[in-house]
Amino acid sequence: ALEGLDMDASQAHRILSRLNEKLDELRNILQGVFLINDLSRKTSDKIVSYGEQLAALMFNYILDDSVLLNAMELIKTEKIADKHLYDKELTNKLIREAFQTPAQISIVPGFISSSRDTGEITNLGRGGSDYTAAIFAAALDASELEIWTDTDGFMTADPKIISNAYTIEQLTFTEATELCNFGARVIYPPTIYPVYHKNIPIRIRNIFNLSGAGTYISDKPSSKDGKAMIKGISSINDTCLLTVQGLGMVGIIGVNYRIFKALAKNGISVFLVSQAASENNTSIGVKTDDAQLAVQVLEKEFSQEIALGSMNRVLLEYGLATVAIVGENMKYTPGIAGKLFATLGRSGISVIACAQGASERNISFVIKRDFLKKAINSIHDSFFLSQYKVLNLFIVGIGTVGGKLIEQIKKQQQELMSQFSLKLNVVGIARGRKALISRDGIDLDNYKQLMETEAIESSPQILKEKIMEMNIFNAVFVDCTASEQVAAIYEDLISKNISVVTANKVAASSDYETYANLKKLSRERNVKFLFETNVG
Structure with missing residues (x-):
């Protein structure tokens, strides 16, 4: 690891000696844990600190004129419930004293702290290194806090879900906090608080993209965004929903107080609360890991009411996800909620x-986790965070009609995008007993070859199941066959909010009841059922 560094043999030897000392310490601790078969919180805090200690030590040797500071002597914590929270007043005092005569370069291990009462090592939790930087920035009244990470900053949505999500150039502290609290893992949420109170801006930069501007976070809304309704979409994909309900809750003062007090005493964090106006139920969102404990705590708290029948047992729902849309301009724009829920409704969510x-x-809203990707794609598209409106096509039958359609799509793709901001993404092609499926889109230049090498065995029923399993947004099923078996799956597809376009009248010219039902269902689901036979 030291081979690429510009240093003489004696300097390299000194670094390796110090690193080996630290590694020997760690080895001894781990050996002790193994021998007694026990890992206490105190020992765990000690073990996880070594990564930062080793990194800081190496930087201290590499950077000339640098001084290595001991974070345990500067960041002090107090224990509240089961968490170590930093003592702002004492920590600020210690940091300012340490920097009365600052070095040219000061290096501080992130994440590490110590108890103000016992002096024992503690840590600041996940993302604690960012938090450490913010604590120092606030204590020293820095002009700006730069955080270098492995992403370009905050994105309009998770790029793993939205391939064309882009970097948000500027956010307010509030917008950044909201996005962080709902799953955006760019920085640790508490990082924002110390600098927010001092109005110190944060700049997020990518260490692998030095030319990127990143995201700038301050108290000022971005002038570039104009009237953009929302800034970004964030999500938590391991949500459980607990519902406390019962007619005995109506008009009773203090029920919610008891709910949140009981959860707080047991260290359970709540990130979403929804209550009916009638007050007969309150739903709360918690992480999956906390769900069972939360149920036990609440049923113990309300055991008397449950026994008397004035309240029901706590209802717990698994397999959910929470999605949040965030933006300062939302408060000035009527109809945001209407547009949001209409978008979800059109997608059958x-x-x-x-x-x-x-x-x-x-x-913020809770949906079934299976619909998370579809929901985020639909919202991203609806609120014009995407450059194009995307239609995801499943084309069945690639004979004369289907083949010509694919050729047309291929030739006119650029024109459709430039003139109509419409992108046709072919995600499925089926022929006979073979089907080619790709959520990211099929290469239309090579689809014939791919049909021979990568296609799966298929039938109308298998294809229907694959399409429903994909659960993709803005889906359109294009039938270029004259097959009654294919026409037989139209109803199931439309019922799942998938539009159907067909180059035949097999379904439309069957019994009137079938035709009427398809048209009625398409209106109810707000999707298209279009058919035509004049293709010459």
Whole structure:
């Protein structure tokens, strides 16, 4: 690891000696844990600190004129419930004293702290290195906090879900906090708080993209965004929803107080609350890991009411996800919620619970986890965060009609995007007993070859199941066959909010009841059922 560094043999030897000392310490601790078969919180905090200690030590040797500071002597924590929270007043005092005569370069191991009462090592939790930087920036009244990470900053959505998500150039502290709290893992949420109170801007930069501007976070809304309704979409994909309900809750003061007090005493964090106006139920969103404990805590708290029948047992729902849309301009734009829920409805996505604060900077809602990708894609497309409106096509039958259609799509793709901001993404092609399926889109230049090498065995029923399993947004099923078996799956597809376009009248010219049902269902689902036979 030291071979590429410009240093003489004696310097390299000194570094390796110090690193080996630290590694020997760690080895001894791990050996002790193994021998007694026990890992205490104190020992765990000690073990996880070594990564930062080793990294800081190496940088201290590599960077000339640098001074290595001991984070344990500067960042002090107090224990509240089961968490170590930093003591702001004492920590600021210690940091300012240490920097009265600052070195040219000061290096501080992130993440590490110590108890103000016992002096024992503690840590600041996940993302603690960012948090350490923010604590120092606030204590020293820095002009700006730069955080270098492995992403270009905050994105309009998770790029793993939205391939054309792009970097948000500027956010307010509030917008960044909302996105962080709902799953955006760019920085650790508490990082924002110390610098927010001092109005110190944060700049997120990518260490692998030095030319990228990243994301700038301050108290000022971006002038570039104009009237953009939302800034970004964030999600938490391991949501459980607990519902406390019962007619005995109506009009009773203090029920919610008891709910949140009981959860807080047991260290359970709640990130979403939704309550009926009638007050007969309150739903709360928690992480999956906390769900069972939360149920036990609440049923113990309300055991008397449950026994008397004035309240039901706590209802727990697994397999959910929480999605949030965030933006300062939401509060000035009427109809955001209407547009959001209409978008979800058109995609056949049911909302299980929702919440919006009075600040109107965030609307969050809970859906089934299976619909997460579809929901985020639909919202991203609907709120014009995407450059193009995308239609995801499944083309069945690639004879004369289907083959010509694919050729047309291939030739006119650029024109459709430039003139109509419409992108046709072919995600499925089926022929006979073979089908080619790709969520990211099929290469139309090579689809014939791919049909021979990568196609799966298929039938109308198998194809229907694959399409439903993909659960993709803005889906259109294009039938270029004259098959009654293919026409027989139209109803199931339309019922799942998939539009059907067919170059035949097999379904339309069958019994009137079938035709009428397809048209009625398409209207109810707000999708298209279009048919035509004049293709010459």
